[in-house]
Each structure stands twice: as structure tokens, then as C-alpha cells.
Amino acid sequence: MSTVLPSEKVSKLSGREPIVNDFSITVGTANGSGSQTSNTTLLRALFKMGIPVSGKNLFPSNIQGLPTWYTIRVSKEGYLARREEHEIVVAMNPDSFAQDLKDVTPGGAFFYDDSIRLAINRDDIIVYPMPVKELARVVDVPSRLRNYIANMVYVGVLAQMLQIDLDKIQQALEFHFDGREKPVNLNMTAVRESAKWAAENLEKQDPYILEPMDKTSGFIMTDGNTASAIGAIYGGVQIATWYPITPATSLAEKLNEYLPKLRKDPETGKHTFAVLQAEDELAAIGMAIGAGWSGLRSMTSTSGPGISLMTEFYGLAYAAEIPVVIWDVTRVGPSTGLPTRTSQGDLIMLYFLGHGDTNSIILLPSNPQECFEFGWKAFDLAEHWQSPVLVMSDLDLGMNQWMTRPFEYPDQPMDRGKVLWEEDLEELKGEWARYLDVDGDGIPYRTIPGNRHPHAAYFTRGTGKNEYARYTEDNEVWERMQDRVKMKYQNARKTLPKPVIEISDENCSLGIIAFGSTEPAVVEARDQLLDRHGICSNFMRIRSLPSSDEVREFIERHERNYVVELNRDGQMHQILTVEYPELATRLISVAHLDGLPLTARWVREHILAEEEK
Amino acid sequence: MSTVLPSEKVSKLSGREPIVNDFSITVGTANGSGSQTSNTTLLRALFKMGIPVSGKNLFPSNIQGLPTWYTIRVSKEGYLARREEHEIVVAMNPDSFAQDLKDVTPGGAFFYDDSIRLAINRDDIIVYPMPVKELARVVDVPSRLRNYIANMVYVGVLAQMLQIDLDKIQQALEFHFDGREKPVNLNMTAVRESAKWAAENLEKQDPYILEPMDKTSGFIMTDGNTASAIGAIYGGVQIATWYPITPATSLAEKLNEYLPKLRKDPETGKHTFAVLQAEDELAAIGMAIGAGWSGLRSMTSTSGPGISLMTEFYGLAYAAEIPVVIWDVTRVGPSTGLPTRTSQGDLIMLYFLGHGDTNSIILLPSNPQECFEFGWKAFDLAEHWQSPVLVMSDLDLGMNQWMTRPFEYPDQPMDRGKVLWEEDLEELKGEWARYLDVDGDGIPYRTIPGNRHPHAAYFTRGTGKNEYARYTEDNEVWERMQDRVKMKYQNARKTLPKPVIEISDENCSLGIIAFGSTEPAVVEARDQLLDRHGICSNFMRIRSLPSSDEVREFIERHERNYVVELNRDGQMHQILTVEYPELATRLISVAHLDGLPLTARWVREHILAEEEK
Amino acid sequence: MATQVNLAGLTKAEYRGHPSTLCQGCGHNSISSQIIAAAYELNIVPENVVKFSGIGCSSKSPTYFLNRSYGFNGLHGRMPSIATGAMFGDVTLKGLGVSGDGDTASIGMGQFKHMLRRNLDFVYIVENNGVYGLTKGQFSATAERGLELKYQGTNPYSPVDICAEALIGGASFIARSFAGDPKQVKELIKAAISHKGVAVLDIISPCVTFNNDDHAMHSYGWAKDHEAPLHDISYIPPREEIMLEEEFEPGEVREVELHDGSQIILKKLERDYDPTDREAAVQILEQAYRNHWLITGLIYVNTDQPTLAEIHNLPDEPLNRLTADRLRPAADTIKMVNEMMF
Amino acid sequence: MATQVNLAGLTKAEYRGHPSTLCQGCGHNSISSQIIAAAYELNIVPENVVKFSGIGCSSKSPTYFLNRSYGFNGLHGRMPSIATGAMFGDVTLKGLGVSGDGDTASIGMGQFKHMLRRNLDFVYIVENNGVYGLTKGQFSATAERGLELKYQGTNPYSPVDICAEALIGGASFIARSFAGDPKQVKELIKAAISHKGVAVLDIISPCVTFNNDDHAMHSYGWAKDHEAPLHDISYIPPREEIMLEEEFEPGEVREVELHDGSQIILKKLERDYDPTDREAAVQILEQAYRNHWLITGLIYVNTDQPTLAEIHNLPDEPLNRLTADRLRPAADTIKMVNEMMF
Ligand SMILES: Cc1ncc(C[n+]2csc(CCOP(=O)(O)OP(=O)(O)O)c2C)c(N)n1
Numbered sequence A, B: 001m002s003t004v005l006p007s008e009k010v011s012k013l014s015g016r017e018p019i020v021n022d023f024s025i026t027v028g029t030a031n032g033s034g035s036q037t038s039n040t041t042l043l044r045a046l047f048k049m050g051i052p053v054s055g056k057n058l059f060p061s062n063i064q065g066l067p068t069w070y071t072i073r074v075s076k077e078g079y080l081a082r083r084e085e086h087e088i089v090v091a092m093n094p095d096s097f098a099q100d101l102k103d104v105t106p107g108g109a110f111f112y113d114d115s116i117r118l119a120i121n122r123d124d125i126i127v128y129p130m131p132v133k134e135l136a137r138v139v140d141v142p143s144r145l146r147n148y149i150a151n152m153v154y155v156g157v158l159a160q161m162l163q164i165d166l167d168k169i170q171q172a173l174e175f176h177f178d179g180r181e182k183p184v185n186l187n188m189t190a191v192r193e194s195a196k197w198a199a200e201n202l203e204k205q206d207p208y209i210l211e212p213m214d215k216t217s218g219f220i221m222t223d224g225n226t227a228s229a230i231g232a233i234y235g236g237v238q239i240a241t242w243y244p245i246t247p248a249t250s251l252a253e254k255l256n257e258y259l260p261k262l263r264k265d266p267e268t269g270k271h272t273f274a275v276l277q278a279e280d281e282l283a284a285i286g287m288a289i290g291a292g293w294s295g296l297r298s299m300t301s302t303s304g305p306g307i308s309l310m311t312e313f314y315g316l317a318y319a320a321e322i323p324v325v326i327w328d329v330t331r332v333g334p335s336t337g338l339p340t341r342t343s344q345g346d347l348i349m350l351y352f353l354g355h356g357d358t359n360s361i362i363l364l365p366s367n368p369q370e371c372f373e374f375g376w377k378a379f380d381l382a383e384h385w386q387s388p389v390l391v392m393s394d395l396d397l398g399m400n401q402w403m404t405r406p407f408e409y410p411d412q413p414m415d416r417g418k419v420l421w422e423e424d425l426e427e428l429k430g431e432w433a434r435y436l437d438v439d440g441d442g443i444p445y446r447t448i449p450g451n452r453h454p455h456a457a458y459f460t461r462g463t464g465k466n467e468y469a470r471y472t473e474d475n476e477v478w479e480r481m482q483d484r485v486k487m488k489y490q491n492a493r494k495t496l497p498k499p500v501i502e503i504s505d506e507n508c509s510l511g512i513i514a515f516g517s518t519e520p521a522v523v524e525a526r527d528q529l530l531d532r533h534g535i536c537s538n539f540m541r542i543r544s545l546p547s548s549d550e551v552r553e554f555i556e557r558h559e560r561n562y563v564v565e566l567n568r569d570g571q572m573h574q575i576l577t578v579e580y581p582e583l584a585t586r587l588i589s590v591a592h593l594d595g596l597p598l599t600a601r602w603v604r605e606h607i608l609a610e611e612e613k
Numbered sequence C, D: 001m002a003t004q005v006n007l008a009g010l011t012k013a014e015y016r017g018h019p020s021t022l023c024q025g026c027g028h029n030s031i032s033s034q035i036i037a038a039a040y041e042l043n044i045v046p047e048n049v050v051k052f053s054g055i056g057c058s059s060k061s062p063t064y065f066l067n068r069s070y071g072f073n074g075l076h077g078r079m080p081s082i083a084t085g086a087m088f089g090d091v092t093l094k095g096l097g098v099s100g101d102g103d104t105a106s107i108g109m110g111q112f113k114h115m116l117r118r119n120l121d122f123v124y125i126v127e128n129n130g131v132y133g134l135t136k137g138q139f140s141a142t143a144e145r146g147l148e149l150k151y152q153g154t155n156p157y158s159p160v161d162i163c164a165e166a167l168i169g170g171a172s173f174i175a176r177s178f179a180g181d182p183k184q185v186k187e188l189i190k191a192a193i194s195h196k197g198v199a200v201l202d203i204i205s206p207c208v209t210f211n212n213d214d215h216a217m218h219s220y221g222w223a224k225d226h227e228a229p230l231h232d233i234s235y236i237p238p239r240e241e242i243m244l245e246e247e248f249e250p251g252e253v254r255e256v257e258l259h260d261g262s263q264i265i266l267k268k269l270e271r272d273y274d275p276t277d278r279e280a281a282v283q284i285l286e287q288a289y290r291n292h293w294l295i296t297g298l299i300y301v302n303t304d305q306p307t308l309a310e311i312h313n314l315p316d317e318p319l320n321r322l323t324a325d326r327l328r329p330a331a332d333t334i335k336m337v338n339e340m341m342f
């Protein structure tokens, strides 16, 4: 045990009741100054101490210099949503110093780099200056690394003042530097020296302390994009095409990182996969569709502007019934929007993507574990239903570190769908038709280029065709084909991931509906509604669209269903209205968008306001 | 009066009651064989005889050779919708002969080119062979024109057998050939000789005849794309960018044709407009947006695939509040679809166009007169609301000839919206902010590049910005800006073209809702429902989205509102459900899509089936 | 009498497609015939070819040849991306694409250029008529400045030169031909199919309906009058004795050996043109552009450039036949992966 | 002491923009400074300039100069179309655009090429760093084959040569420069602004954060070591006495007169390069590409090509100031129009 001060002493010093494992730490730095390392180190150390934590990075669309904030929430109850309160603030950036100072909760603690010579005009908080420059000098590093070390100073100081286990910090650094001793030691030295300095020079006056718990065992800590990438690998991804765009970029980069580790061919050393950076999103999806057509498990990942550009191609994949997986890691639209802020604003566009009559299969993961799961499942669904499958993640889920359940090995064998190879055609004596609904489920059989049977080949097009894939403009054939395709999507409903439903109270008439990364805020809000206001609620998290009967039943069961979401127009509310017009009056939209992850408070207040109407 | 046989004689010959001005003529030819000229000549001649007519061209996506049909419906009642019956069929194409023969209504007449040596296996119809080759030889033309003349043969034969005034045919040809004597005479000779041949050689046995009426005065005959183009010219269009695509192409080509006639600068001979063929639709809309930003009345015209490609740019225009008019002349989607068939299938995509939260202003013309009206009005709305404005026409409306009310000169002065020039800024002492809601209507003021006032310039971007057009990622500012924009669209509702409402029966509980080119089918179906089944109905034609209070009131007034449309998924029904969730249960979707214009019969039968449930 | 078959045991009819629905006399039809002839003479098994196209009259033509090959008629201007993705499925297949000048040089410019950079192993035929056929006669990006079309007026823009674009863009095989010169078209297609890497064939293919006036640079009349072949070209299959109809003096021919051992024999005409010299290629294209010469033949070839499949280190074994056990990491790896997280 | 003003009566500060938020040392910042200097020295009134950009670090830079000019920060790769449309508003304005290599040569290739064909009167600056800055260090299409980047591995594709693309694409003014050579950058910007037609400036502008290793071809180190100017360039405003610091021997300089009467003076260095000779330009670019020479200077100029505004026969009077009566046909025409129908 290497925490420097025992906790008893702290609470005495502060003169207040200690507040243990239930507050938020926000660090204000300049973008590109390397604070990412120190912040995730803090986060991971707390996680290893067994304390539930979440970290949210608020960063500008900029490479270097503009203010950036990182908020770590520790919650002994296990709440992971963003909070609006900042009990502990660390100010490292002169440009955001005033703002940072203002942000401290009354009674909270303010740590700052003492080389920032700005006025501190508050007396309702505890103030701790840190001689960052001096402390950083204890390790001798080249100037380009100086900033990184400077950021380790606050890690050390906080470790001391909040009682973070230095061993855990060491573990976090070892993870970060992949075990490389030199950087770990350099950074640890800075941390230790800073902790030592704090122990010797700062007097604990605030009530916030951290104590080890055991509430993180059985969890891992990762971000959604990493999870999605690894999930795709367990789905057997063969080709991933992409074009750089925040916040989707890291999904492709993680494929680049993990594919060689998990899928190199031991014998030949050859690659049985390809990750291809396209010239733009039009090309990225075109390649993915070509690959899906030729029988590969194929995907592309992008964000809103990319989806917009993929619209025409989506329609082609829909009409030609080509399996392909499209990840939309959403950011704030419309248009270029706020590229570094989170949002669930692409939902309705995905739902109606493409000109003419189209349908969509959309998966909606809520946490990294589910990103992993949908990462592989999306391929099964795409190949099974011979359809593009959209997966909507978002910046908060994709790029922030989440405490999540471990990835689970796929519990189903790969579903490659209805594919006929040479031997199948041999058996059928070559009698098959690409778009014929043999089984009555709306899904025809397909063959794949490279199938050398002389009757295997067919001609693919988006335009009118008959069951035999021959071109036709016959109106009856057209309608028949379209109706079959629509029926296929009706059937698909039943096989998509079911909603997660929590009926806490059989008699409760209030339902709350959410999806994706807003779950933690809603979970917490429900507890608050019950605890503080005595308002019961049941909960449903939708995990896919089009929705299944369970969704209808949940809505039917409740007089008032609040549909909570992170977009301006209440898009899930609109979709549910379209899917269940007869239940429309039971649905109430609770939606807003300001680019920040949802908070329990916002959800609670808005539901309360509606309830009090 | 130059009809050759008086009508008395005909009815005697046929032995049946004459059927006057109430049947359909369908001509089957090969694509690219020049039948367009003879068919529109027939159509126009009937129109000039005062008989209500409509013409529908059913053509393949092909330049030369594949079967094509043209159907002329004559209706003394003035019904203009497509009918499924073909009383008179003219078969000029061996490839479609069998089909054409099958299509004749029992008791109908079948005219055919006697060089087609195929069996005629029906005895329930009247059959008239025509020696097309021989008759075409009466005029001496170069071989490349031979086809055109051959097609005039059936014009002459039909003129004789149905009693079409040859003077009117001459008028139609004079119009077609812009008064050029030589082609008019050549064609007239063929018509006359063929009519003479028919008079001498064919015995009238069918009951169908045409008689002059006066039900077309006060109408003109034109197609929607021509009307849209001319309407845009009266709206003062300054730049039109486009990329060729059926069925939108002729809209741009008509701008090319009429702009020099109506808008040349008399003094300088310079052009105060530009029509620019872009390299693709991404560029077309980009240019249009750039031009709208720089203060020009700017438009682009395309069809579904082009709209898909314009999705990202639409979002930019939305977010940056740039006026631009976008015409979508829809065809069958999804994806490449059937490019030469009609559909109303892009509606919901237009409604939710762009990633993130967006809104749309959509105008929905129903006939060429309205294409003209919305042609100019769209610019006023775009500049007034500083917004892209979408106008959705379709292939049937855009490319077929419609009998329509004459174009009306705009009844309102041009609305250029809130634009500040040098003198305005002088007065304001340069104090203005691009995105400030000064008037409380959600519409800010703008200046235009070229304004030389030193405070005029501002910086335009899709991303987060404050009222002063300065870049910001502040979450509160973002939400404020987005809420203002949304409010702007809420306000816009009230100023868009109101629905056309026909309350035929104050006590009727059945409403029918339609939009766009399906109006004639619905009008006729309503009459049939009442006449044949005693079912009353009121009618509303929606002319714009988002919809206004009148729409809500109409829906509220009726227990059952049938939303009739030409797409698979009932997209207007979906939109109205989203706009009026509390009225969702009053809305019933009556939708289908097979690429053909809607018929009254289909509408009637589907409403009846629902009513009988 | 037995029907004649080639070395693949197939009759020529087995290389045909559906009947063409293009206009009579359309240049595209002649090119389809030469594709059929080339494939037949190369003894290719049709199942080993995959066809691609964008949208346009030209892009319809894959329906009119090689019925037993797979085909994908994609989106306007987007053939390159679809083909790029599809060719990863089975690297033993040969890709053959037909596009139009509008499809390639207008809407498709970006994808065209980027496919070249990747050196996809692919035959890319542009059926170049200077006009949009399928949408009825608008200027395409290859229409010459000053061209007049019925409803469009006069073209004010300078034309895109497909071969020059291909060369600057890094294509490894570039040729120009004319649909009215069937023998050359056929030999070039054979060579292109044997080339390993991207082969761009810019074939002037007149649109008889919308752009065939004799003074139009994509018309039969103009092309017939102006065609200036760089050489007389013959393709010699691998491992075949060089048996040309004529004997050559030394120095009278150039030979280019392709990756599969086949050879291109170029018989000199007016000039001694070396198609492996990029600088010469740049120069001849520049001169031709400036002087409106319709030079035809093999303009450039580079047999050393790595293909996309090589760049991605793909095995010869078709990726699309890998079974689940080869694609999904084993069950015992999941623990390790979870440990790789934190 | 009075602040110094130029002939437009403006101080240099009046040409500035907001403070840059780019990385310290980013090449883009140096280029912004030279734009400011060039505009100031050309005595341009900022209100007569309109700025455009796409998306990227480079595309952010229009915020950092000419605050009194209008600006439009558009979509990724779509600056050309927005600028093309916007420039129709008022032909008396000068358009100036800043793009990146990703913005221009990856996603923007198609629009870039087609803008050139139209010869829009426009200064098109590519701040070329061979990398995607704003999305944190992926390869752009101009990255050299073999370049290694931290998270991306090794670039396997051949790079796009912006100048060669511009030349083949029909641009009427083409130059290459290097952000570390401020004088040349400035003189070229002045000349480009005075040129009537599209002027493409391909400026190597190192990304110090993601692609500045000395062996990387878009780094400061490499460019400093390899820059090979074609000539020493000076811009002389119209109607100004030629007053150069030095006297020249006859034959020692070349002069190019631009449309507004200004002149570009090119002092010979190693070779006698004639930038009005397209064939020479083709050749030097080809050689430079092959040999990895960083040749800089004015590569090509053609002062005779009609601009887009000329092609469209636009009046000098700004279209965006025409009043309703000039735009809407008179009331009495509607009867005629209805009669034109049937
Ligand atoms: C996105 C999109 N825009 C426009 C069209 C309409 N379109 C179909 S073919 C074509 C042009 C074809 O020209 P080209 O490639 O030269 O082929 P050609 O018909 O001349 O052989 C166009 C513009 C389309 N199908 N998709």
C-alpha cells in the first residue's frame, strides 16, 4: 500500500465529513499538450482501485493549443453518466483558467499550475497551487516530452491529496506504454516526486477522498471504437474501407492495430484481410459493397458527413441486396456541425436512407461490450438478410473510455446466409434464380463471383430486374420484387437484437425509452426520480430498428412513455410514431442536443416537468 | 371542316351506339422511331378540338429499338388520369404486337401496320390493317426521316376513322415544327393521303368517335418541366446548375431555350443569367449554394440519385442558412431504380434530408400551372427564409403533356429577404450580426459578397458559430442557434402554399388527402365513389411541407383520412403521422408503386376495400 | 460438321451476351464484339472474368458479352470503387470494366484517378464518344472545345484527355484505339487482359445518334480520317511460337513481354515509339492533344508496378472461400483480448 | 509617428485575420502571412476579395487573414464548386481559395479537375503537407510512396502530383513553392492574383505535428535541402517603372505580361525555363516527379484562355445587384409565353 497519507488524517484536516468515491475531477489543459496520457492514467488507476469511474473528454476541433477538458467521475454507486458538477478542478491552461475557476463546485478543490499568474477571486473553495515547472524538472527529458511530464505532476499531486494508490498508477502507465520500462519510470518518477512534494507542502482541506472498493472486478475499461473493431474481427471481417473522420477514425485504426495480432495466417504470413483507406466516403462504401457482393465480410466506418455521401450507394446495396456493414460513429450535425462533440442526430436519416422507398436495419449499441457484440453480429445479419446493416455508435461511446463488461466470445456460429457454391448448384442441376423467394422468408439465394459453375453467374444492378436477375421494366415484376424486399425487412424485425427491458414495477404507468450511449444518464435519472420524487418507472433500451413486438408491448403497457435521446428533434420518437401510429399518443419526446453527453439531471428535470404538467 | 366522313354514317356502320369523346388510344411503337411527333400531334389536335385530353408516354430506358407506348385519353368529363383500358390500340412494333393485341378492350379497335405478319387471334375486337409502308411512300423524304412519315400514317388513318379535324392536325404540326413550312407540308401530305386511303378502304365498325367540344378553352397544353423552367424565369433565376438525368434533364434544357428569349439584356447583349452543366450533382448543388450565398437567385434540378448525392451539401445550406432552390423531378427509386418511370418515392427522404437534425421546406406542385407558380415562388421562399427550398415534381408531371390553366404572372413583388447593402449598414453604423434574430421571427439579416462596406463581410461555415458568425464550440450557443433555426421553420409553415381543400359535404366523415401528380386520379375516384357507391368524401391536396394548420383541421374534421400516394411505403402518411401524432389513428395509407401513373380505379378499389373492412 | 471450339473447349457463342439494345451502328457494339473475340481467342474461361460498369449506354454493354461471367452494373461514375472492393474476393479472377466518357471523366473523375494510383489488376475500357448517350446528347467532359450539339449549343470547355489523365495518374498500361479499327481494338484488349495491373483503354466509340457529324472528333468520319496508329500491334500468347504472318527485319519491331509470358509485338510505322518510356508517352500525348492527332496504339506500359493485391499481401487462395474457422479467432483468444483492454 | 499605409490607404493590420489556432510552426501559418503581405503590397481593398476553403487545417486558415473579406468554409473537397457558383455573383471580385492536399487531391480530385477546365478566375492555393492534419496524421494522396507515419504504416501508393494534374487538366497558371521560401511564395501569390483565370499554387507546407521527419518529402528539412527554384521571381505591378534591385544583362531574364499590365520577371538560374511553353512544363514536371526534384517557381502560364465569366458572356455589372425589374420579365410577356405553349 503506497498511499502516502492515511485517510483519517485527511478528514481531520478538512474539518468536514469526508466525501468518499463520489465526486468529479475535471482537468483543464491545452489541446495537444499530452494530457490524454495523464488523464487516462488517473482514470485507470481509479478503476484498478475498484472504484466505478467514467471519463469524458471534451476537446475542440483543433490539433494544438485550444482549451480541452477531461472529466473523471467516480461513483461508488456505479453511475457512469456525465455530471454537471466539478468538485475537483485542475487548471493547467492559462486560457481556460478563469472558466475553470468558475466551474468548481462551492466547497470543492482547485488545483492549479502556479506559473499561471491570474487572480483567484473565490473564497468558497479550497485552493492548491502546484509548482508544475519545478516539479517537472525532476526528470530529465527532451523538450518535446516536457509537457507530458508536466501533466504527470498533477497526477502525483492528486494521488497524494485524494489518496490514489501509486501502484495502480504504475499499472496504468505500464499499460499505456505497453510495458516499456523507460517511459514508465520517467513518468512514475514525476508522479512520485510530485506526490512527495504535496505530502510535504499541501495541507488537505477538502473532504474528497478515494478509497479502494471492489466494484470494478468483472469489468474492463475500453472505448467503443476499439470494441467495435475487435468485435468486427471476431465477426471475421475481411475488408474494411474507410476515410478519416472524427470520431470514426480510431475504429479503422484499431482494425489496423488488432487485425495483424488476431488474424495473421500462421502458415503463409499472408493477409486474409484488408484495411483500405479510400479517397473519400463514396469510394469507401463502393469498395465495401463490391467486396460484400463478392462474398467477403465487408464493412466501412464513418460519421454523419460520410453517411450523407454514402446515401446513393446505400440505396444500391439495398436494392441489389448486398450484405455490407456500415458504422456511423455520430457527431453533431447538421452539415459539418461540431466534429468533436457527441450526438444521436443521424438516427432518422439512417432510418430513411436513400432516395425512393428503402428500409434499414439499424443496430444501436450502448456500451463497448455491445459494440463488440454488434461488431460481429452485424455481419451475420447482413449476410443473413442480404442487406446493408447500419450500426450507430457515437463520439461519447466511441472515443471515451468506458467501464464495461468483458467481450464475450460469439455464442453463435457464423451465419453466412443463403450462399450457393459449385456443389450446391451441381445438386440443383444449375436451377436457381438470384431473386426468387424459395423459402417464403423474402430472402433469395445468391452465388458469389469465383463460383465456377457455368450457371452460377448472374448480373447485378440496382434497376428493375426479375427473379432471374434479368433486366426488366415490367411494372408488375417491379412491384412484386419491391414487395418481397419489404417483406424481408418485416421478417428481419424478429431476428434483430431485442430491447433490454426492465420492469421494476408491474403497476407503474410510466415507461422510459432510450438507446445507445445515453443509457447511464437514464439509469441514474430513474433512481433519482424514485428516490427523490417517488416516481416509479420502467425502462426499455431499444437495441435495433425496425423494432420488434417487445417494443410495441412495452409502449402499450405504459400510459406515458418518455423517449429520451440526444438530438434536437426527438428522432427515435418520430420513428416510433411511424412504426406504431396507433400508440403515438403514448409517446412523449424528451430530447435535446448541445454536444455534451446527457446528464441524469437533465433527464430527470425534463421528465419531472412533463409529469407535473 | 375537313373531317372526311360525317359521324352519322359511322354509327350506322358500326351497328352500336357511338361512344363519343370518352375512350383511350394507345400507340405501340419502337423507341427512337420518331413516334413522339405523331403522338403529340394527335394529342394537340384533340386539344384544339376542345376535347379534354391527356397523354402519357411509357418509354424504356433505351435510346432506340425497345417497345414504347403512348396513351391518349379523351374524356368529355375532363378526367386526366391514366386509365387501364385501351379502347383503340395502334400497333406499329412487331416486338410488342402480341402484347398490344392483348391490351385492346373487348369491343375495341386494333389498327396495325400490315407489314407485321403475326397472327391475330381475337374476334372480340375490330381489326384495321394499315399499309404503312406503301402509304409512307407517298412523300419523298430521305431515309432517316422515313420512320417519322410512317408514323404519320396512323395519324391520318385515325383522323379518318375517329373524325379528327385535319385543320387541327395541321395546327399541331405547325406548332411542332415552329411554323416551318416544309416539314409541316410533308407530314400533312402523309396524313391526308393516309386519311384518304382509310376513307376509301376501311369500313368503320367500332363505335368510337371524336366530336368537337369547347372544354379546353382557357387551358394550355404543356409539360411540367417546361412550366417549371419558365416559372423559374419569372422568378428571376440567375444561375441554374445541373447534371443530366432523366426525368429532370428537360427542365434545364428548357431554361436554356427560354432564358435567351425572355431575359436577354437589350442594351449590352450580355447574359444576366447562367445555365451551367456541372460535372456531377455534388458540383451542381455546390455551385448553386455558392451562387445563393453570393446573392443570386440560384437553383439546381435533378432526380433521386442526384438528391442522394446532394445530401451533405443540403445540410450545409440548411446550417449556413443559404437560399437555394432544388428541384427533384422524381423517378422510381430506390437506387438507380427505373429511370423512365414515375414515382413519388423521394418525399420522406427530402423531408429528413441531411445528417443530424435538419428541416425542409418542400413544395409539391400538381400540374404545370403550379410548376410555373412554384417555379417563381420557390425563390421568394428561399430568400425570405434563408433556406434551401425543395420542389418535388415527378416524371409524369414533368415530362408528359398536361392540359393546364395558363401561367399567371406573379401576383407578388419579388421577396429578396433580409439583405443589407452598403447604405443599410451605413445607417446601422455597421452594427449588425449575421445570425442574430432581430425581429423575433427566426430570420437573421445577411449581407452579400460584393457589399463594400467595411463591416459587411462575415465568414460562413456549417460548423458551430455564434450570432456574429464567429466560430465557437460553446454548447449553449450551439443549442441557441439550432433552436432559432428550428423556430424559423416552424414559422415558415404559415407562409407556404396552403393546401387546396374541397369540402363537398359538410357532414362527410371521410377525407382523402393527396399531393402532386396523383390529383387527377383522386378527383376521378371521388366521383366514382360517390356515383357508383354513394360514398361521399372531402378532399385536401397538400401543396407544401411542413404543413399548416389547415392540414390539421382537415384531418381533425374527418374520422378517416385516406392518404393516397404513389410510393410503396406511404411516405406522406408517415410524415403526417410525425407532424400530427395525436391524429395518427385518423390517417390511413393508400399507397403503391409500380412505376405507372395512378389510376382512379386503383384508388377507388383500395379505398373501398378499406371502407368495407 | 462439329462446331469450332477454342483451347478452353468453348464455342465462340459461349462468349456472347444478350442481344444488344443499343442503337444500330453504335461504336459500343463493335467493342463488345471485340471483347468476345479477344476472350475467345485468349481461351479464357468466362467464369474467370468479372464484368463491371457504371451507368450509360456504354455501361449497359457488359450485358452484351460474356453471359457466363458475373457482372455488376453499379452507379454512375462509381465503377472503380465497386470493382476495387469486388476484386478482393478472389484474386484469381480477372476484372474487366466498361465505362463511358461521362461516367469516367465527368462524375467519375475522382474514382478513376484513385483506382489508377492503386494499380488494381483490372482492364478499364472507356467507350469514348464525347457525349452522354443515355441521357440523350449532352456534352461530356471529353467533348472537344467548339463541338456543337443539337440542344446544347457550343461546348466552351477544354476536353479531358483520358490517356493523359491515366498517365499522370500512374496507370501501368495505357492505350488508345478506335471502334472502327477492330483488329487493333482486339489485340489491345488481349494485351490489356494479360497485363498485371490497371490497363486503361480509351477507345473512340462513336455515338451514331447524338454525336456523329463528320467534323465531330468522336465521329466515325473524323476518326477514320485522322487515325494515326503508333505501330501495328499483335498480341502473342505465352508459350506460343511467334508465328506472325510476316517476317520482320531486325529493328522493325519492338517486343514487350507481359507478366504471364505473353508478348506484345509492335511493328514500327512512321516513328519508332517506345511505350515503356514514360517521358516519350507524356510528350506524344501532349503533341497529339495540341494538334488534334488521333494517335492510337499502346501508349505506355510498365510491367513492374506492384498490384493492389500484392500491396495488400493477399494469398492466392480466394478470400471469399475462407471458412468460418479461418475468419474468426479461436475461442481461447477472447481472454487474451480482454486482458489487452484494461 | 503615423502608421504606414499602402496605396489603398490601409495599414497592414487591416489585412490580418483572427489569431491562428493552428500548431506553432505549421507551414500554413507562413502562407497566411504571405497572403497578407501580398494583398497589402498589391494595394488590394480587402472587400474586393472573397475567400474560400474546404475542410482541414489548411482550410481553416482563411480565418487567419483578410478579416474584412467575405469567407466561405465549405465542405471537404468541395471548395471548387462553391467558389464557382459564388464568383458569378460579382465578377469584379477576386476569388482566393485555400485547400489542403487531402481536400484537393483525395476527396476533391473531381471538383478540382473540373474547375480547371472551366478556367474560373480564381487563385487556388494547395497547402500541401502530404498528410491529413486535422484528422491527425493519415496519408493524403500526395504522400510519397514509402512514407512512414506513426499509426498508418507505410504508404504503398504513388503520389498525386498537383502541378502535373493542373497542367493536364488545363489550368492557365501553375506554380510550385515552399512555405519556407516566403519571398517566392509572396511573389507567386501576387502574380496569381493578377492572373486572369485559374491560378494553381502548390505550396509545400510542412505539418510539424504529423509529417515533419527530415526524410519525409513534405518536411521542412527535406524541402530546404532539395528546393530547386526554376528562376528567381519578381512581380512588378502594372504601370510601375521596372525598378528591380539589380540590373540584368540582356537574356538574363524572362518577362511575362499579365492581363492587367503587371509583369512577372523571371531571372534565370541554372536553366533557361520558359513557363509559357506547355510542352516544356510537361517535361520538367515529369522529370521532377521521377527524380524527386522539388522544383519551384512559375511552371506554366497562359494569358489567353477565356475565363468562365467570359465564356458565359457576363456583364461587368455585378449580377447580385440587379433589381427585380431586370430579373423578372415584364407583365405583358406572360401572354406571349402562354401562346408559346399550345
Ligand atoms: C448520379 C447520377 N446522375 C445522373 C445519372 C444519369 N445518367 C445516366 S447515363 C449518364 C451519362 C452517360 O454518359 P457516358 O458515360 O458518356 O455513356 P454513354 O451513354 O455516352 O455511352 C447520365 C448522366 C445517373 N444515372 N446517376
Ligand SMILES: Cc1ncc(C[n+]2csc(CCOP(=O)(O)OP(=O)(O)O)c2C)c(N)n1
Residues within 6 Å of the ligand: A243, A244, A245, A246, A281, A305, A306, A309, D055, D056, D057, D058, D059, D076, D099, D100, D101, D102, D103, D104, D127, D129, D131, D132, D133, D134, D135, D140, D207
Ligand atoms: C465528408 C468528410 N469526410 C471526412 C472529413 C474529415 N476530414 C476533415 S479534414 C480532413 C483531411 C484534411 O486534410 P488536408 O486537406 O490535407 O488538410 P490539412 O489538415 O493537412 O491541412 C478530413 C478527412 C470531413 N470533414 N468531411
Ligand code: SF4
Residues within 6 Å of the ligand: B063, B064, C021, C022, C023, C025, C026, C027, C028, C057, C058, C129, C133, C134, C206, C207, C208, C209, C210
Ligand atoms: S445513343 Fe449513342 S451511345 Fe447510346 S446506344 Fe445510341 S449510338 Fe450508342
Ligand code: SF4
Residues within 6 Å of the ligand: A063, A064, D021, D022, D023, D025, D026, D027, D028, D057, D058, D129, D133, D134, D206, D207, D208, D209, D210
Ligand atoms: S496538425 Fe499539422 S497541418 Fe494541422 S495545424 Fe498542426 S502542423 Fe499544421
Ligand SMILES: [Mg+2]
Residues within 6 Å of the ligand: C056, C100, C101, C102, C127, C128, C129, C130, C131, C132, C133, C140
Ligand atoms: Mg459517352
Ligand SMILES: [Mg+2]
Residues within 6 Å of the ligand: D056, D100, D101, D102, D127, D128, D129, D130, D131, D132, D133, D140
Ligand atoms: Mg494535408
